[in-house]
Amino acid sequence: MYKIAKENLPALFQLIAGERELYVPVNNNGQVNFAAWTEGAVVDLDTLKSVKSPKDAFFPQSENLYTCYKDGKKITIQPEELQNQNFVVFGMKACDVKGVEVLDKVFLSEPVDSFYAARRAHGTIVALACHEPEESCFCKVFGIDCAEPVADVAAWMVEGELYWKALTEKGEALTKAAASLLTETDEAKVEAEKAAIRAIVEKLPYSDLSLEGWNGDALTEKFNSPVWEDLYKPCQACGTCTFVCPTCQCYDIKDYDTGHGVQRYRCWDSCMYSDFTMMAHGNNRTSQLQRFRQRFMHKLVYFPANNDGMYSCVGCGRCVEKCPSSLNIVKVIKAFEKQGGDQ
């Protein structure tokens, strides 16, 4: 275990950024999102959650796959280069790290997504324990311990000092690179911090949310439930929940006419959008009820059915905070719980 004073963090960031790219939570006009560190960046480690999850670091909202250039009758196809430089994401939370684990299931299973795999291979995650969890958090429900994030490096902010513990080889390498600024210390203060965080988690209103009945075998029962008919109504079909989510992984592939060729890119898709999974024959989900249902069935039924029971929700609570109509996965789970009770 090492530590570094909070006021020395800019020096640490400078050191890391000197040899590889560094992503940190940055405050831009009042909103905190992960962005590349620059000298003038306003780094914000106090705000609990970035608006967007940090999944962009591995699965960007938009990325080129290849570009076609046309010169007379000659067409050249230039594939996009894969990530080949090491980078660090500093300040992810335990839920966000678990979100990456969910993405791994999708993108690292056969056929492996080479763009994602290259980023994962070159990325080192420094995860920060949640000093003061908030009422919209429910990571505990998914077995996540926000007091002890599992990443390449786990970190804790206690009384103006950042405690640092490498957990993997990548983490050891980063520790070595940052050694000149880190001092060795014992774990006493971190142990106290962990206990304090866990005590707060117990008090959070969503910590006792029950996922009973949500599993890969519940498909027919949940899919056909009349509960959806009332639930989806406030939904205005925007993509906020899907775009702030650390685990939403659906993407679309599009061509952009550059005027002298074509740029093929992929971008996040949202099951809330009317052209989601549109095919030549049309769309297989024609109503908002179906699209709304898709999101929650995917997270709580389809994903566990295909991934040994693993849910594709990590309880970060961003959808809870950001939905314009105050709908969210917690309300969905509770609505089904209530219906079960009524029967």
Added chain:
Amino acid sequence: MQELISRAKELLADGTVARVLGWRAGDLPYNPEPAYFTTAEELENFVYNGFCGANLSKYMIEASKLEGKTMVCLKPCDTYSFNQLIKEHRVDREKAYIVGVGCKGKLDIEKAKKLGIKGIESVSGAEMTNAADTLTFQTIYGEKSCSYAEAMLERCHVCKGKEHMVYDELIGESKDTKDAERFAEVEKIEAMSPAEKFAFFQKELSKCIRCNACRNVCPACSCRKCVFDSTKFDSAQKANVDSFEEKMFHVIRAFHVAGRCTDCGECSRVCPQGIPLHLFNRKYIKDINELYGEYQAGADTESRGPLTNFTFDDCEPSIVTQR
């Protein structure tokens, strides 16, 4: 709130309306959601407080297609949107039983959170019956408070007034919450140099994640299918192809609603990235006022819109170069 619930029950019982469109209590103290109620039992979960910011006018487009009348709760500012939708033949006035609800300003929980109030367990002061100017939060981290005005939505600081523009009956008192000039922020930007303006909008709009919440919540954006959702359009609605598009999406949207935007402020309320989108609309409103005469969209259902009308006093196209 009890008066609203009783009246809703009566209207349902005597068959005046088939359903009630209002807000259902959330599972946190500040997250009620828009909801339909069809029975007295369901109305037990009806809520109306400072957190009911959502403008229900747009939901009336769909509700107008349903069998029977819908009782809809509209705040004074929401009624402007409803009127505008009548004018555009998007809602059916005959299908709506409008209860104009009182308003003392609506709250933005994010503003409270920016003041460091977190781990919220309960809130007092947000109820309609509470005349207090203070919001008191019980949180996991102790009791916190802020003034009601500090946590108010931007739009309430420039409130258009306590009067409902259209209603069948009124329930509840409204409060004057205006404490800022509507066009002050616009004037500030107008005074900037072109480079400063560019930097301002660049910084704000670079936060956009193209979630389309601003568009989907907007009562003026009532096209059945948005051009940006077309698969044949060489621009994706879900990602910014380049930084030009990032800026243009919002400018185009503001142009599309110019002359029809009532300045209800929903775009800025819902933006997950806190982009002050209303500033675009307000700039166009200000320009329209100056170039075509004072106009408030949604103040009535009969007048011709400034951009869909012609008078000899209209500005000439050369205004573009003159400015």
